[in-house]
Amino acid sequence: MKIVTQVKLIPEADQAAALSATLRTLNEAACWVSRVAFKRGIPREYELRKHTYAQLKELGLGAQAAQHVIKKTRDAYTTLKANIRAGNLGKTGSKRRIKAESKPITFRPNAAQPYDDRCLSWQYDAQTVSIWTTAGRLKGVRFLCSAESLKTLREFRKGEADLIERDGVFYLIATCEVPEPDVYEPDGFVGVDLGIANIATTSTGYQAAGRGLNRYRKRQLTLRAKLQKKRTKSAKRRLKERSRREQRHAKNTNHVIAKTIVTEAERTSAGIALEELTGIRQRVRLRKPQRVTLHSWAFSQVGDFIVYKARRAGVPLVYVDPAYTSQMCCECGHTDKRNRVGQGLFICRNCGVVAHADRNASHNIAARGAAVWTAGRESRVPATP
Secondary structure, three states, X not given: OEEEEEEEEEOOXXXXXXXXHHHHHHHHHHHHHHHHHHHOOOOOHHHHHHHHHHHHHHOOOOHHHHHHHHHHHHHHHHHHHHHHHHOOOOXXXXXXXXXXXXXXXXXXXXXXXXXXXXXXXXXXXXXXXXXXXXXXXXXXXXXXXXXXXXXXXXXXXXXXXXXXXXXXEEEXXXXXXXXXOOOOOOOOEEEEEEOOOEEXXXXXXXXXXXXXXXXXXXXXXXXXXXXXHHOOHHHHHHHHHXXXXXXXXXXXXXXXXXXXXXXXXXXXXXXXXXXXXXXXXHHOOOOHHHHHHHHOOOHHHHHHHHHHHHHHHOOOEEEEOOOOOOOEOOOOOOEOHHHEOOOOEEEOOOOOOEEEHHHHHHHHHHHHHHHHHXXXXXXXXXXXX
16 A cells, blocks of 8 residues: 655755755746646647647756656646546536636645656665755755654655655655555454544444544634734734644544554454545535534544554455434434434434434444445355356
């Protein structure tokens, strides 16, 4: 499986200036290539190369850098077309879709730039890299990472790495091909119910409450609103300093939750059953005060973290239909909307069982996960002679 490993570059002052200038030059070139692609109807990469490669070389770009600029631009249009086809930018005629289709794609001055092994080489023992820039090849640029990340890079790095600049700090994001262990035969399934009040509730008893994260997000929202109202230079500086802080905090929380769930499943030789929540933002209709809470809910990120951690550990994982899991009794199977008395209370109208609503739903998800696994299992019936 493919994973990414991020390392932090520690360049000298002149090296940092060269890296920053390189990113600006390459992204300006990408914007020009994008305008050519838009004007000519977004041709194929080979055709786009015929119209732009010679001019990029005249700008002083190396052969590989010019190729990557063209490929990056073409990939951006491929992604845009896929998003339009999937309906992620709205229906035909919507303002968002018209805006996306009516102008060429632009790239930020510090947007990521891909590097291959011809433009970038790694010296793991010295923890340095040699990297191409518009000012020449920079050698001995130091990088920092954890011992585990360094081991992953040394053993499994394969393919390209992206150079990015974030708040004046440079990072390299490398692609690593990590072998996947064989998936074992599960002894039951751990059902995972994802929510807002409780980020994740499992059928084994683990519950990750969302109270702390929701309070943190509400506090960050209030602070951002106060700073935005001031409209002073210091307020803007503080907003820039605080940018992405909430995102990093939520990401770390989701990593911890996902690791806890996968470790528990691996320890008990169980599989993991997740709800298929694709398109929930489009399906669910809420009042205006509740929309911020829903769209701040990183349920997709939690699910993605659980998926890749399960794959790395060899834990079986299946997706199940989430319909009526919160209304169906896990004991008798009776389904009624009135069974869900409150946010955290479930009382079955048929058998009278009383349970935590999310815990009840997680048991239903676990049962469906076992059924899905059995239905998809390879037949063990002897062949007919």
